[in-house]
Every structure is written in C-alpha cells, then in structure tokens.
Amino acid sequence: MTQGVVAEPEVPGKIVADETRRAERTDRIVGHVQRQGALAVLLAVVIIAAAVFPNFRSYANTATILVAAAPPMLIALGMTFVIITGGIDLSVGSQFVLGGVVAAYASRWGLIAALLAPLLICGAIGLLNGVLIAHTRMAPFIVTLAALLGARGLMRALSSEGSTTYLVRSDAFHRLGSGSFLRIGYPVWLVAVLVLIGIVVLSRTRFGHAVYAIGGSEDAASLMGVAVRRTKVWVYVMSGVLAGLAGAINAAKLGSGVTVLGTGMELDAIAAVVIGGTLLTGGAGTIAGTIAGVLLLGVIQNMINQVGNLNSSYQQVISGAFLAVVVVAQTYLGKLRRVT
Amino acid sequence: MALLEVVNVSKVFPGVRALDDVSFTLQPGEVHALVGENGAGKSTLIKVLTGVYQPDGGELRYCDEPVSFATPMDAQRSGISTIYQEVNLVPLMSVAHNLFLGREPRNRFGLLDENRMNREAAEILGPYGVTTDVRRQLGTLALGAQQMVALARAVMIDARVVIMDEPTSSLEPREVETLFGVIRDLHARGIGIIYVSHRLDELYQICDAVTILRDGRLVHTGQLAELERLRLVSLMLGRDASQVRKEGATAFEADQHEGTGGAPVLRATNLRSRHKLHDISFDVKPGEVVGLGGLLGAGRSETIKAVGGAYPLDGGEIEVDGRHLKRHSTVQAVKAGIAIQPEDRKAEGIVAGLSVRENIALAVLPRMARMGLVSDAKIDEIVDVYMKRLRIKASSPHQAVGDLSGGNQQKVLLARLLATQPKVLLLDEPTRGIDVGAKVEVQTLIDELAAEGLGVVLVSSDAEELIEGAHRVVVLRDGVVVGMLTGAEVTTEDLLATIAAAAPEDKDEQ
Numbered sequence: 001m002t003q004g005v006v007a008e009p010e011v012p013g014k015i016v017a018d019e020t021r022r023a024e025r026t027d028r029i030v031g032h033v034q035r036q037g038a039l040a041v042l043l044a045v046v047i048i049a050a051a052v053f054p055n056f057r058s059y060a061n062t063a064t065i066l067v068a069a070a071p072p073m074l075i076a077l078g079m080t081f082v083i084i085t086g087g088i089d090l091s092v093g094s095q096f097v098l099g100g101v102v103a104a105y106a107s108r109w110g111l112i113a114a115l116l117a118p119l120l121i122c123g124a125i126g127l128l129n130g131v132l133i134a135h136t137r138m139a140p141f142i143v144t145l146a147a148l149l150g151a152r153g154l155m156r157a158l159s160s161e162g163s164t165t166y167l168v169r170s171d172a173f174h175r176l177g178s179g180s181f182l183r184i185g186y187p188v189w190l191v192a193v194l195v196l197i198g199i200v201v202l203s204r205t206r207f208g209h210a211v212y213a214i215g216g217s218e219d220a221a222s223l224m225g226v227a228v229r230r231t232k233v234w235v236y237v238m239s240g241v242l243a244g245l246a247g248a249i250n251a252a253k254l255g256s257g258v259t260v261l262g263t264g265m266e267l268d269a270i271a272a273v274v275i276g277g278t279l280l281t282g283g284a285g286t287i288a289g290t291i292a293g294v295l296l297l298g299v300i301q302n303m304i305n306q307v308g309n310l311n312s313s314y315q316q317v318i319s320g321a322f323l324a325v326v327v328v329a330q331t332y333l334g335k336l337r338r339v340t
Numbered sequence: 341m342a343l344l345e346v347v348n349v350s351k352v353f354p355g356v357r358a359l360d361d362v363s364f365t366l367q368p369g370e371v372h373a374l375v376g377e378n379g380a381g382k383s384t385l386i387k388v389l390t391g392v393y394q395p396d397g398g399e400l401r402y403c404d405e406p407v408s409f410a411t412p413m414d415a416q417r418s419g420i421s422t423i424y425q426e427v428n429l430v431p432l433m434s435v436a437h438n439l440f441l442g443r444e445p446r447n448r449f450g451l452l453d454e455n456r457m458n459r460e461a462a463e464i465l466g467p468y469g470v471t472t473d474v475r476r477q478l479g480t481l482a483l484g485a486q487q488m489v490a491l492a493r494a495v496m497i498d499a500r501v502v503i504m505d506e507p508t509s510s511l512e513p514r515e516v517e518t519l520f521g522v523i524r525d526l527h528a529r530g531i532g533i534i535y536v537s538h539r540l541d542e543l544y545q546i547c548d549a550v551t552i553l554r555d556g557r558l559v560h561t562g563q564l565a566e567l568e569r570l571r572l573v574s575l576m577l578g579r580d581a582s583q584v585r586k587e588g589a590t591a592f593e594a595d596q597h598e599g600t601g602g603a604p605v606l607r608a609t610n611l612r613s614r615h616k617l618h619d620i621s622f623d624v625k626p627g628e629v630v631g632l633g634g635l636l637g638a639g640r641s642e643t644i645k646a647v648g649g650a651y652p653l654d655g656g657e658i659e660v661d662g663r664h665l666k667r668h669s670t671v672q673a674v675k676a677g678i679a680i681q682p683e684d685r686k687a688e689g690i691v692a693g694l695s696v697r698e699n700i701a702l703a704v705l706p707r708m709a710r711m712g713l714v715s716d717a718k719i720d721e722i723v724d725v726y727m728k729r730l731r732i733k734a735s736s737p738h739q740a741v742g743d744l745s746g747g748n749q750q751k752v753l754l755a756r757l758l759a760t761q762p763k764v765l766l767l768d769e770p771t772r773g774i775d776v777g778a779k780v781e782v783q784t785l786i787d788e789l790a791a792e793g794l795g796v797v798l799v800s801s802d803a804e805e806l807i808e809g810a811h812r813v814v815v816l817r818d819g820v821v822v823g824m825l826t827g828a829e830v831t832t833e834d835l836l837a838t839i840a841a842a843a844p845e846d847k848d849e850q
Contacts, residue, residue: 023476023480024472024473024476027476027477027480028473028475028476031477200451203452204451204452204454205450205451205452206442206444206446206452209433209437209441209442209444209452210441210442212430212432212433212437213430213433213441215432216430216431216432216433217428217429217430217431219428220428220429220430221430221441222412223412223422223424223428224428224429224430224441224442224493225412225413225416225417225441225442226441226442227413279432283430283431283432283433284432
C-alpha cells in the first residue's frame with residue numbers, strides 16, 4: 001500500500017470549495033473530450049494522410065470523399081437522434097436501398113415524384129417503427145429488425161427479386177445527384193444544409209432537449225412533462241425520411257436504383273454515431289461528433305484506396321478497431337466524470 | 341375555499357384495493373402531512389393526484405372545480421407539481437437544462453436561449469444553496485444538491501400545489517433547513533403543500549394538518565398539533581398506543597450494545613484516502629454497535645466502504661479479529677469476515693430481477709461450491725433458515741425481490757450478508773426509505789445480531805436511530821474523527837451539538 005501525501009485540512013470550508021471547483025473542472029474537461037474526441041482523431045488522421053499521400057490532399061479527392069460520405073451522413077444524422085433517445089434503427093440500410101429503387105422507378109414522372117416517393121414511403125415505414133416503439137413499448141431492436149426485413153422484401157418485390165434495375169429517367173433528378181457547385185457535388189451541399197438544420201434542432205429546440213431527456217431517463221422525462229411518445233415517433237420518422245432521401249440521392253448519382261448496395265449501412269451508421277461520441281445507451285451525443293465519425297470512416301476508406309494494393313475490406317477492420325477504442329474510452333471517461 | 345379536494349376516491353388494481361373511499365382537503369397555504377406505512381396507499385394517492393393513475397371512483401376537486409388529469413403534464417399545467425422520493429431528473433443533462441426542460445426560454449426565432457437559461461438557472465438556484473456551475477451534468481452533483489434542483493424545478497412552475505414525497509430522505513440537516521425555509525416561503529405565498537415523510541420530527545416541525553392512511557383507507561385527518569405523536573404512530577401502525585409507548589420510537593433496547601468486551605473484532609487505524617478521508621481511526625468490539633455520525637459528505641459512507649475494500653485507500657490499516665488485512669480489496673475483506681450493506685440498496689445491493697432465493701444464494705455460492713457445483717437442497721436450507729430468522733415476507737422464495745416492499749428488500753440484503761457468516765457487519769443507512777413497521781423489525785434485527793457477538797458499524801442520518809441503536813457514536817467531519825460519544829446517557833441533543841461544534845462556520849446560520 002502506498003502512503004499518499006495528503007494535506008491536513010486547515011480550513012475545512014476551503015477544502016470543500018476546492019473540491020467543488022475541481023469536480024467542475026474535471027467535468028468540463030472530460031465533457032470536452034467526450035464531445036470533441038472524434039474531431040481531434042479525425043484531424044490527426046487527415047494530417048497524417050495528407051502528409052503521406054500526395055493525392056489525398058487534392059481538391060478533387062476531398063470532393064470525392066465528401067460526395068461518398070453524403071448518403072451515410074444523412075443516415076447517421078437520423079441515427080444520432082434515434083440513438084440519443086436510447087433507441088436504435090436497424091431498418092435504415094434496407095430503407096436506403098428501397099428509397100433508391102423507388103426514386104429510380106418514380107423518376108419517370110419527373111424530379112418531384114422521384115424525390116417525394118421515397119421520402120413518403122420511408123417516412124411511412126419510420127412512422128410505423130415509431131408508433132410501435134412509442135405506443136406499444138416494444139424494443140426498438142426488434143421493431144426495426146422487422147422493418148429491415150419488410151423494407152428489403154418490398155424492395156425485392158418492386159425489382160422482381162432484385163433482377164430489374166430501374167434507370168433514372170429524369171435528367172433533372174440525375175443532375176441533382178451528379179451536378180456540382182464549386183466542384184463539389186450537389187448532394188454534399190444538400191447534406192450540409194440538412195446537417196446544419198439538424199444541429200439547430202437538436203441543440204436549440206425543445207424537441208432536441210426532449211430527445212436528450214428521453215435517452216437520459218425516460219421515466220423522469222415523462223414525469224417532467226416531456227411528450228415522450230410524440231418525440232419518439234418523430235425521431236423514427238426522421239430516421240426513415242433521411243434514409244429514403246439518402247437512397248434517392250444515391251440513385252440520382254448512380255443513375256439507377258441499385259438493389260445490391262446498402263446492406264450493412266445501418267451498422268456503419270451506428271458505428272459512425274458511436275465513434276462520434278454518442279452514447280449507445282442514450283442521453284448524450286452531438287451531431288458534430290457524428291460528422292466527425294462519418295468522415296473518419298470515409299477518410300480511412302479513402303486512405304486504403306490510396307494504398308492501392310491493399311484490400312479495401314481492411315477499412316472495416318480499422319473501423320472496428322476505432323469503435324472498440326471509442327467505447328472503452330467512453331466508459332472510462334464516463335466513470336471519471338462520476339467519481340469526482 | 342379549498343385548494344384541492346379528494347372526495348371518496350378509490351383505486352383498484354388486480355387483487356388489491358389500493359385506495360378505498362379516501363377523502364381529504366388541502367387548504368391554500370397549508371402544509372399537509374400525508375402519512376402511513378408502505379403499502380398504505382400514499383404513493384397511489386399521489387399518483388392519482390398527479391395524473392399518473394386515473395381514479396376508479398370518487399372525484400378530485402381543484403379550486404372548487406371537478407377535475408381529471410389524464411397525464412402528469414396535465415396536472416403540471418394546472419399547477420400541481422411533484423417532487424418524487426428518488427430524484428427524477430435527467431442525470432446526463434446539465435443542471436440548467438434539467439431546470440427548464442419542457443419550458444425553455446426561447447428567443448424570437450423560436451430557438452432556445454442558452455445564455456438566458458444559464459443565467460436564470462443560477463439566479464433561481466441561489467436561494468436553494470446550489471452554487472455550482474449550472475452547465476455541469478446534473479448527475480455529477482451530490483444527491484442533496486440534485487434534490488434541491490428538483491425542488492427548485494417543482495416550485496418555479498406557477499405551482500399552486502406542491503407534492504413532496506420524502507423530500508428529505510437524501511438531504512443533510514443543513515439542507516433540510518433550506519428546504520424548510522422554502523416550504524415556509526411557499527406557505528406564506530398561499531401555496532398548498534402535501535408533505536409525505538416517515539420522519540415524525542419533521543412533520544411536527546413543518547406541517548399544519550395531517551392525513552393518515554392505512555391499508556388504502558383513511559384512518560384520520562385533522563390538525564397535526566391536536567394529534568399526540570404517540571397517537572399518530574399508533575393510528576399509522578394500527579397498534580395500541582400503550583404498545584407503541586412500551587417499545588419506544590425506535591426498537592432498539594438501550595442496554596444491549598455494550599459489547600462483550602475483549603479484543604476488538606474490527607480495528608481501523610489512520611485511514612486516509614485522497615481528499616475524502618484524512619485520518620480515521622476507530623474500533624468495534626464483538627457484540628458492539630458503533631455508530632458513525634456526521635453530515636453528508638463527512639466521510640461516513642466512504643469510511644465503511646474503505647473498510648469493506650470498496651473504496652481506495654492511500655494509507656491506514658484494517659485489522660479483523662487481530663489479523664491485519666494485507667491487500668486492500670473486497671475479496672480480502674469478505675474473506676476476513678467483513679460484510680457491507682451499501683447505502684443505495686437498489687443500485688449496489690439487491691438484484692431486483694432475481695428471486696429472494698437467488699439473491700440470498702449469491703453471496704454464499706462461492707463458499708458452498710464443491711468443484712464449481714452447488715447442491716440445490718443446501719441452498720434451500722440456508723434460504724429457509726434466513727427467511728424465517730429475518731421474518732422476510734415473500735409469497736415464496738421464488739418471488740422476485742423487486743416486487744417486495746422496501747423493508748423486505750432490506751431484509752433480503754441482510755440475509756445475504758449474514759449467510760456469509762461475517763464477523764463484522766457494516767450498515768449504511770439500513771432503515772432509509774422503509775416504512776415504520778419494517779424499520780422496527782430491522783432495528784430489532786440489528787440488536788439481535790449484535791447480541792450474538794457480531795461487531796456492527798451503523799451509519800445513519802437519523803439521529804434517534806444512531807443514539808438509541810449504537811453504544812458509541814464516532815462523529816466525523818471532513819474525513820476526520822472529531823468526537824466520540826459513549827454511554828447510555830448520550831442524547832440526540834448531545835449528538836447534534838457535537839456535529840454542530842464540528843462545523844463552526846455553520847453556527848451563524850442557526
């Protein structure tokens with residue numbers, strides 16, 4: 001046993017005040033690390049990549065990374081809200097694919113139809129998820145797993161078991177996915193606007209605070225008069241709509257509704273959200289963190305592509321490692337914050 | 341004009357008549373005590389008043405109008421606020437966000453005004469003695485401070501009725517004074533208060549009227565001052581006043597805790613731990629109950645956790661039965677014969693989802709296992725012994741512990757500790773939050789256990805319990821032993837005086 005040097009309390013009141021100040025400081029520092037840790041890691045990785053790979057730091061490559069990250073970012077945006085309420089949405093990957101197929105199919109009726117149809121259909125699936133979860137108190141895991149299977153089935157029915165690929169028939173819709181402004185694709189600008197709105201909604205509205213409160217303690221939130229059910233329903237609707245939009249954008253970019261991509265996207269989204277510092281148990285997290293999480297995964301993928309001869313599947317190994325590290329760090333930081 | 345009237349209200353759950361034709365009236369500015377044992381129907385009544393439950397019969401009248409509240413939100417909007425026994429805030433959100441959740445101030449764009457929220461939160465919390473940074477996560481505050489935030493939140497809505505369910509159970513005496521100050525202020529503003537507490541001293545200090553429930557029925561309602569304390573207890577328990585008088589306010593028998601003398605079974609010397617414990621020494625003889633007194637944060641819980649190996653130590657020695665504990669860990673402590681009952685029964689003690697049998701068996705499994713296997717019959721035997729001995733009331737050993745009353749949960753926890761056959765029992769607030777009847781039983785048990793030769797360390801914020809229950813009381817302040825009260829002649833006043841003397845800067849406040 002080590003003999004610690006402990007000062008004798010000369011003025012007890014002062015000790016208590018010091019103690020409080022120390023607890024406040026620890027809380028502040030740990031809070032910053034929890035919120036901004038992913039951003040710091042992202043910066044470090046970007047700096048390293050920029051130093052090692054000359055191609056990485058080109059404007060074109062940056063644009064490539066951002067365009068590739070746009071659909072996952074939308075899905076992760078919705079997932080951030082869902083996870084902060086303490087829930088999970090496994091159906092977003094399927095909804096993403098369904099949204100893409102529906103958008104391509106509906107593009108024969110023009111741009112508006114191509115955008116609205118997937119939003120409505122995926123919004124409806126989200127509504128179903130939300131109502132089941134909020135009103136029957138079924139576990140989000142099971143409900144959205146069912147929705148995952150349902151949405152996948154719907155997509156396969158629509159595309160004759162996945163054998164029919166609908167081409168995008170609307171030029172306007174195709175341009176939405178492939179055009180660019182300042183050499184950065186339209187999808188990136190669209191996502192940037194939605195993400196900004198998301199940040200404001202989450203941090204500066206009553207709805208956003210209700211989302212945090214529900215994840216922090218659902219019982220307390222309900223006793224404090226938060227509209228728990230309504231908030232939950234909305235969160236799943238948002239998640240569905242954003243997944244559908246992500247699918248539509250992807251279809252617009254590729255020029256067709258691809259039926260094979262998108263499996264496992266829900267897991268990537270969850271990984272990005274958690275890496276971004278959102279607690280999987282709910283109650284804490286930020287969209288800024290999620291952005292960092294999504295970009296981090298995107299940058300790692302891009303770096304592996306730069307290496308060339310490396311199998312791109314290693315991206316998943318590295319993402320997995322990041323996820324493990326983040327979860328361990330979060331547990332530790334959470335403890336540090338409490339034991340002050 | 342009555343502020344809130346409950347008229348012949350009934351509430352039936354499958355198999356239980358939780359409220360049976362209960363009526364009472366709350367006047368504006370009245371502090372109305374609502375008392376009864378656990379299961380008497382207090383909680384159900386509160387939930388009916390706050391819109392959590394709908395009554396099956398009778399009606400609620402609020403400001404002379406019949407009302408019904410579909411949700412807690414409805415009740416809140418009408419001006420009925422509730423502070424629950426366990427802090428019901430969101431630990432991961434900041435203090436200010438908790439205070440304003442659901443009614444955050446907004447700027448002209450409809451967005452939340454963070455600065456105004458923080459500024460106002462600090463202003464609102466000042467009078468409650470909470471001076472910390474309001475941007476801190478609520479969960480990192482001490483329990484008492486959290487309770488104060490809950491109180492501030494309940495009062496800051498334009499409340500006309502404030503319901504307080506055991507508001508003082510996690511407060512230290514100084515905070516109780518702050519709370520009473522707030523109550524007097526509310527009283528002066530004509531706000532009606534329903535005050536639920538098991539602590540009789542508090543009731544007589546702060547309440548005007550009283551309503552007593554027993555088994556879901558109203559047994560008495562009227563002015564508190566006219567009701568003798570003994571009569572109140574007997575009404576509550578449904579026992580004769582003479583019986584209550586004979587047994588005293590607590591069930592401890594004063595002359596039982598002298599101990600058998602001889603060598604101490606537990607000796608703690610110069611315990612030090614970071615900034616919490618500075619120099620703590622005490623010993624416990626077999627058959628002796630030693631109390632640890634002091635304010636919240638004085639280091640009482642930390643001390644017994646440290647002795648039990650569950651709190652890090654920077655220095656000091658712990659001896660059990662004359663044998664020095666070499667390594668500091670819970671495993672070592674349990675091996676040496678130290679059993680600890682943590683303060684937070686739900687979080688650190690029982691496993692609510694498991695049955696009574698499984699809970700008791702948890703601790704003994706390692707000891708009884710032969711080559712990793714344990715015989716069911718043996719466990720049944722042990723479980724049976726302790727269920728009988730501690731008079732645990734459960735429908736069967738297989739009933740989930742979470743379904744038992746607080747008092748019985750506590751007894752299950754004690755059974756689990758005793759099943760390890762400890763030499764020293766460390767009890768942290770063993771009677772907190774359990775009803776009067778169960779309290780009596782737990783106190784009697786502590787007596788019996790000491791009489792059997794166990795050394796007991798008792799932490800309690802109930803001064804009466806400490807005085808009557810312990811032979812010696814060691815008083816702590818800021819992690820240092822500041823006083824020791826010995827002998828049967830020690831009174832509650834002596835204890836409070838020692839605690840007060842140990843906290844010189846508090847004097848001007850009193």
